[in-house]
Amino acid sequence: MTLLLMIILSVGISAQNPRSVFTDRPVDEAAIYFTPENFNVKTDGRMDVSDALQEALNRTKQKENGCGILFIPEGVYKLSKTIYIPSGVRIIGYGGKRPGFVLAKQAPGFQEVTRETAKGKYLFWFIGGGYRPGGRIGDANAGTFYSSMMNVDIRIEDGNPNASAIRAHFAQHCSISNVTIHVGKGRAGIVDAGNHLENIAIYGGEYGIDTDKSAPGWPIMLLNSYFEGQRRSAILTNEGGLTIVRMRAKNVPVAIEIKENAPDRLFMEDCIFEDVHHTGVILTDAGNAATQINLRNIQCKNVPMFALERFTNKQVSGKGKTYRVTRFIFGFNADSLEDTPQIVRRVETEPIKNITPLDAGDTPMLPATEQWVNIRDLGAKGDGFSDDTHIFQEAVEKYANIYIPQGWYIVKEPLTLKQNTNLIGLHPGTTILLTLGGNLAFSGFGAPQAQLTTPQGGKNIVCGIFLNADAYNYRAVNCKWMAGEGSYMYDVKFSGHDKARFFHNGQSAVNPLEKPMSITPETHDLITRAWDNQHWSLWITNGGGGSFRDIWTANEYSSAGLYISHTDTPGRIYGMSLEHHLRNEAIFRNVANWKIYDFQFEVEAEGIDTQPLDLIDCKNLTFANFYSYRVSRMLKSYPSAIRTWNCKDIEFLNVHNYAHARVKFTSNASLYDVNTHREARRWELARLSLTGKENRKYPLSQEKGKAELVVTGFEFIDGLAQDSRGNIYFCEHRMRRIYKLDARSGQVTSIADFPWNAVALACDTQDNLIVVTKYISQPGYNNDDTRNGNRPLFGWKGSGGLWGFNYVPKLYAIRPDNPDESFQVLPLVDMKQFAAPQQIYYPGNRTITQSEYYNGRKP
Numbered sequence: 001m002t003l004l005l006m007i008i009l010s011v012g013i014s015a016q017n018p019r020s021v022f023t024d025r026p027v028d029e030a031a032i033y034f035t036p037e038n039f040n041v042k043t044d045g046r047m048d049v050s051d052a053l054q055e056a057l058n059r060t061k062q063k064e065n066g067c068g069i070l071f072i073p074e075g076v077y078k079l080s081k082t083i084y085i086p087s088g089v090r091i092i093g094y095g096g097k098r099p100g101f102v103l104a105k106q107a108p109g110f111q112e113v114t115r116e117t118a119k120g121k122y123l124f125w126f127i128g129g130g131y132r133p134g135g136r137i138g139d140a141n142a143g144t145f146y147s148s149m150m151n152v153d154i155r156i157e158d159g160n161p162n163a164s165a166i167r168a169h170f171a172q173h174c175s176i177s178n179v180t181i182h183v184g185k186g187r188a189g190i191v192d193a194g195n196h197l198e199n200i201a202i203y204g205g206e207y208g209i210d211t212d213k214s215a216p217g218w219p220i221m222l223l224n225s226y227f228e229g230q231r232r233s234a235i236l237t238n239e240g241g242l243t244i245v246r247m248r249a250k251n252v253p254v255a256i257e258i259k260e261n262a263p264d265r266l267f268m269e270d271c272i273f274e275d276v277h278h279t280g281v282i283l284t285d286a287g288n289a290a291t292q293i294n295l296r297n298i299q300c301k302n303v304p305m306f307a308l309e310r311f312t313n314k315q316v317s318g319k320g321k322t323y324r325v326t327r328f329i330f331g332f333n334a335d336s337l338e339d340t341p342q343i344v345r346r347v348e349t350e351p352i353k354n355i356t357p358l359d360a361g362d363t364p365m366l367p368a369t370e371q372w373v374n375i376r377d378l379g380a381k382g383d384g385f386s387d388d389t390h391i392f393q394e395a396v397e398k399y400a401n402i403y404i405p406q407g408w409y410i411v412k413e414p415l416t417l418k419q420n421t422n423l424i425g426l427h428p429g430t431t432i433l434l435t436l437g438g439n440l441a442f443s444g445f446g447a448p449q450a451q452l453t454t455p456q457g458g459k460n461i462v463c464g465i466f467l468n469a470d471a472y473n474y475r476a477v478n479c480k481w482m483a484g485e486g487s488y489m490y491d492v493k494f495s496g497h498d499k500a501r502f503f504h505n506g507q508s509a510v511n512p513l514e515k516p517m518s519i520t521p522e523t524h525d526l527i528t529r530a531w532d533n534q535h536w537s538l539w540i541t542n543g544g545g546g547s548f549r550d551i552w553t554a555n556e557y558s559s560a561g562l563y564i565s566h567t568d569t570p571g572r573i574y575g576m577s578l579e580h581h582l583r584n585e586a587i588f589r590n591v592a593n594w595k596i597y598d599f600q601f602e603v604e605a606e607g608i609d610t611q612p613l614d615l616i617d618c619k620n621l622t623f624a625n626f627y628s629y630r631v632s633r634m635l636k637s638y639p640s641a642i643r644t645w646n647c648k649d650i651e652f653l654n655v656h657n658y659a660h661a662r663v664k665f666t667s668n669a670s671l672y673d674v675n676t677h678r679e680a681r682r683w684e685l686a687r688l689s690l691t692g693k694e695n696r697k698y699p700l701s702q703e704k705g706k707a708e709l710v711v712t713g714f715e716f717i718d719g720l721a722q723d724s725r726g727n728i729y730f731c732e733h734r735m736r737r738i739y740k741l742d743a744r745s746g747q748v749t750s751i752a753d754f755p756w757n758a759v760a761l762a763c764d765t766q767d768n769l770i771v772v773t774k775y776i777s778q779p780g781y782n783n784d785d786t787r788n789g790n791r792p793l794f795g796w797k798g799s800g801g802l803w804g805f806n807y808v809p810k811l812y813a814i815r816p817d818n819p820d821e822s823f824q825v826l827p828l829v830d831m832k833q834f835a836a837p838q839q840i841y842y843p844g845n846r847t848i849t850q851s852e853y854y855n856g857r858k859p
Contacts, residue, residue, distance in 0.1 A: 325347065484546065
């Protein structure tokens with residue numbers, strides 16, 4: 001009974017009085033508190049607090065970077081007008097019970113339907129920018145980040161038939177979380193949703209959710225939700241691109257309705273339809289390639305008709321009183337890369353005896369706030385100037401639940417968590433763990449060094465923070481995640497992209513090794529020099545797994561936003577935005593048993609040669625609602641959105657490979673498999689399966705002495721080398737990748753992509769791979785990676801051009817089976833130390849300078 005109660009509460013789908021997530025007041029000096037002392041309000045539900053609440057939100061918007069938190073204490077708050085939530089502002093409730101907002105009976109303006117209120121008059125409206133009385137109100141948009149509402153309840157009283165509780169047309173790191181909405185006789189709970197909805201329950205209304213596509217056009221993640229008593233449908237969607245996991249709809253005519261004449265991409269898994277009187281799902285636009293429907297493990301009770309196609313009137317009837325739809329596919333389907341995609345309607349159902357409760361154990365609740373230890377109470381400053389490294393290190397040694405209020409925390413050394421350490425922040429736009437550029441622990445040439453590391457098998461929770469490794473820290477990885485299946489990361493931002501990182505308290509952050517300067521290089525030339533010089537932002541490896549929810553990794557400085565390697569521990573991603581990288585948005589290498597929901601890429605103009613997704617030696621992966629977008633500023637197309645190497649049992653459900661506006665240079669194929677030359681050319685697919693059993697498109701004759709094409713698609717291969725077993729290695733200089741041709745299988749695979757330009761390769765007597773690189777010395781450092789105090793840490797641009805960037809050769813050695821963990825810098829030593837070397841290599845593409853040539857030197 002206890003376990004079942006925990007599941008119900010964590011999903012938030014059945015309890016009449018859902019628990020409060022934050023039972024105690026989180027102490028944060030940078031936040032605003034909506035208390036009677038600060039705003040002369042009463043919390044008994046009798047006093048109209050509309051104007052005071054708007055003032056509090058406006059005050060919060062005026063905080064640093066235009067972002068902040070407004071804490072609402074337990075109580076009942078009467079409202080009578082629309083409340084505008086500025087961009088970057090979070091409303092967070094706390095107390096033994098969630099605070100509740102109530103729209104008063106017959107509040108003015110919430111009755112009539114006008115052109116402006118066709119979807120209802122909104123009680124809460126997330127907007128772009130700030131709010132000024134009498135000024136123009138701009139809707140939240142593709143540039144609205146970090147806005148959220150958490151741990152509050154909303155009730156619409158009678159006499160407000162055109163009231164909609166929330167308009168939330170926002171973008172990344174915006175969310176509605178742990179919110180219950182009683183719409184009653186009003187119109188809708190949430191209108192035009194965006195980005196992320198989690199642990200929500202909506203009762204009553206014509207619709208629970210009525211949504212078009214999100215502001216940036218990305219898919220919308222709906223996780224752990226409950227709908228009951230809607231008069232028309234629980235959800236009405238028009239190109240919403242909803243990714244729904246663990247939803248329960250009860251006592252409604254229709255669970256999901258797709259608007260007429262509109263294609264949509266709908267994915268649902270592990271859901272319950274109960275007492276759905278008319279139809280479970282109403283479909284439309286059957287002949288449109290963009291219509292992609294995948295429904296899996298949908299339990300039904302008293303649902304006589306599971307699905308209906310509006311125009312053809314084709315019906316999918318239920319199987320008895322209680323049944324399960326194990327799989328439903330509607331749209332273009334390819335069972336393998338050898339299959340020609342065709343529009344299909346497939347349904348697989350089976351009778352069941354009882355409904356199994358939904359289990360949300362992979363997204364656990366935070367520890368009780370009473371157990372949190374405030375890092376500020378331990379001495380951390382978070383002022384963007386003071387060194388808080390040792391405060392964090394000592395806190396990890398002593399405490400399990402570390403709360404990080406808003407602030408800029410300078411961390412100069414790697415931080416490694418213990419098995420049960422939790423880092424808890426509440427706003428990733430204003431809660432920043434920053435390693436300033438030129439930091440000794442993360443600079444120069446060498447193996448990846450993580451700002452934050454979780455231990456193997458750990459049960460860690462990390463949430464609500466911004467990990468920023470700055471621009472010039474060549475060895476930096478934001479997070480190396482090795483925690484186990486029960487671990488959890490959510491609401492985390494990785495460095496790059498938005499301007500919130502530029503300045504603190506109105507001034508540039510001070511680097512103790514340098515004069516004050518902007519965190520990001522200020523000139524265009526210096527910025528581009530910093531791009532693609534770090535390792536990956538989020539690196540999940542060595543058996544790492546768990547759940548990752550609402551993650552945003554958009555960082556031109558790192559080689560990839562996400563890198564998962566060497567793990568078969570089950571993992572789930574519930575909403576991840578990967579953007580603006582120059583070589584890869586995401587890489588999976590030797591990964592199995594992962595489910596990736598709501599996976600979105602945006603390749604910017606600087607990434608004209610970016611491979612959005614590389615899958616290397618992977619198996620048993622599922623991607624649901626996969627969006628790969630290239631911006632309109634591209635000057636050429638790219639071969640594929642997904643590139644695979646030696647993979648099997650990979651399934652893509654709802655593939656959207658696209659560009660829009662102006663000239664559309666998208667990826668030519670949705671998927672290209674390197675070793676078989678097979679590709680999926682369609683840009684829109686409901687289902688695409690890579691079995692791993694596909695034959696080569698052009699079989700090899702195996703004729704002795706005949707040259708045949710094995711693989712293609714490289715820019716310019718170089719550095720051929722062979723080990724003692726006959727394996728061949730080669731590299732791409734500009735794209736910084738190293739490949740292997742396996743002597744036994746004849747298969748080619750990508751083995752490494754460190755952020756340095758490989759020039760030549762060799763194998764030593766133990767079959768380690770030696771790599772010679774053209775290394776651009778880090779600004780502010782000598783060629784031997786020692787600090788040069790006379791040089792700026794970001795370089796500078798003078799009349800003579802860029803200064804502070806030198807080209808020097810560097811060598812490293814790796815084991816080809818696991819390069820990431822075996823990276824070893826090879827130092828320059830005197831030949832006299834080696835009396836009889838076993839092998840000597842002379843790089844064949846050695847170059848000389850003009851002065852060397854005229855002085856008689858030879859290559």
